[in-house]
Amino acid sequence: MERNWLFFINPFLVATEHSAIKAMTISRHHDAALYVNRLDPFIGGLYESFHLLHEALEEAYIKMNAQGGTQKGATARVTELLRELMSKKIKSWDIAIQQVYEQGSTKYICLLPKRRWPYQNGAQEDRLGAVMGMLGAIGDDAALASVKSDVETFADMLEKALSKQLGNFSGTQSCSHDLEKARVAMCVGQYANLCLLIAKNASNPTVVERYFDMPQIRKPQQSEFRGQVRAKGIKTIAKRTLNQYDEVVLDNTGEVELEFYMTAMKNGASLGLSVQVPAGEKATVFAKALGNPKDHYLVVKNAHGNLKGKYRVEV
Numbered sequence: 001m002e003r004n005w006l007f008f009i010n011p012f013l014v015a016t017e018h019s020a021i022k023a024m025t026i027s028r029h030h031d032a033a034l035y036v037n038r039l040d041p042f043i044g045g046l047y048e049s050f051h052l053l054h055e056a057l058e059e060a061y062i063k064m065n066a067q068g069g070t071q072k073g074a075t076a077r078v079t080e081l082l083r084e085l086m087s088k089k090i091k092s093w094d095i096a097i098q099q100v101y102e103q104g105s106t107k108y109i110c111l112l113p114k115r116r117w118p119y120q121n122g123a124q125e126d127r128l129g130a131v132m133g134m135l136g137a138i139g140d141d142a143a144l145a146s147v148k149s150d151v152e153t154f155a156d157m158l159e160k161a162l163s164k165q166l167g168n169f170s171g172t173q174s175c176s177h178d179l180e181k182a183r184v185a186m187c188v189g190q191y192a193n194l195c196l197l198i199a200k201n202a203s204n205p206t207v208v209e210r211y212f213d214m215p216q217i218r219k220p221q222q223s224e225f226r227g228q229v230r231a232k233g234i235k236t237i238a239k240r241t242l243n244q245y246d247e248v249v250l251d252n253t254g255e256v257e258l259e260f261y262m263t264a265m266k267n268g269a270s271l272g273l274s275v276q277v278p279a280g281e282k283a284t285v286f287a288k289a290l291g292n293p294k295d296h297y298l299v300v301k302n303a304h305g306n307l308k309g310k311y312r313v314e315v
Contacts, residue, residue: 011217012187019223021247021314022216023183024061027054029213030190042200046193053182053189060182078161079255079280081154085127086120089154093134093147100143111137111144131155229258229302229309236266237298237313244288246315248298252277254310259301262291267299274301 016023031054034047094116101108111134118130132155138148190212197208229235242248242262250260261274273291277283287293302309 010187010191012190013184015217016183016187019314020061020064020179020183021249022223023057023186024247026190026213026216027057027186029216030054030193030211033211034193046196050189050193053186057179057182057186060179064176064179078158081158081161082127085131085154085158086116089150090116090119093151096147097144128155128158131158223315225311225313225315226253227311228254229300229311231302231304231306231308233308234267234269234299234301237300237311238315239266239296240298240315241296242287242293242315244286244293246287246293247284248287248290249282249284249312249314250275250277251282251312251314252279252309253312254308255279256302256304256307256309258309258311259303260290260313261299261301262287262293262295263297263299264292264295266297268297270299270301 012026016026031047031051034043034050037043038047094112097108097111101111119127131151135148135151135155138144138151141148194208194212197211198205201207225237227235227237237260248260250258252258257276257278259270259274259276261270261272263269263271271291273289275283275285275289290298298313298315300309300311300313
């Protein structure tokens with residue numbers, strides 16, 4: 001099968017695949033370059049049509065970041081409740097039940113057939129199911145009325161948190177779909193402008209370069225990084241030459257707070273500015289917030305003594 005002719009391949013789609021930040025960077029460059037020269041009737045026409053695509057991409061990008069933060073918050077709440085369930089709650093319920101029914105008795109086994117295990121292991125829905133099962137087993141037992149009241153309150157909180165998490169996940173998927181549509185539309189619009197600009201300047205096409213972010217288009221680099229950092233560990237995420245106003249997405253996908261910064265040495269310590277991102281949260285910052293962008297190495301530090309950290313970074 002013959003390969004597509006080079007000129008039939010949209011370079012903007014290729015350069016921005018899987019990178020919303022790069023799509024925004026390339027779009028902003030083209031939009032700004034057209035705006036500066038908009039008084040030229042030909043360029044003004046290109047600007048008017050492209051600017052609408054650029055605005056749509058910006059709106060979708062902002063919504064995606066906002067929804068992503070909401071999703072992280074909902075997930076963090078579920079995680080918080082499950083931790084409480086597996087430590088404080090099931091322990092207190094078990095002890096309270098033993099004060100009424102001796103461990104190993106028929107009634108105790110009916111209430112906690114596998115003791116604390118189902119509340120400390122398994123999927124989120126399974127743990128909620130275990131809590132609801134306890135409610136059913138207690139029934140109208142007056143001796144366990146106070147336990148039942150606490151279990152009911154907790155079950156209601158956990159059920160609502162899980163429902164909110166599911167709803168936010170659906171919203172995040174929708175925003176992600178909208179962002180991808182906007183990215184593709186922007187890339188198609190920019191490709192159309194490229195063709196029109198070359199057609200107008202066919203005898204000297206190099207003058208067209210000023211309208212496009214050539215470094216980003218010509219040298220697509222890995223822009224998204226995922227990984228883990230051990231407890232009390234420091235890890236270099238990437239080596240990059242950044243502009244102080246380049247955007248960097250710091251997504252803490254783990255359970256411990258992480259510190260991000262730029263340093264002149266691989267796995268080096270922070271010498272100045274850094275950004276702290278709590279567990280389950282995401283921050284979008286300019287490179288200058290991480291220290292001196294000329295230091296090249298983007299590093300993550302996990303100060304927790306026992307748990308490893310997890311991250312997703314987009315540069």
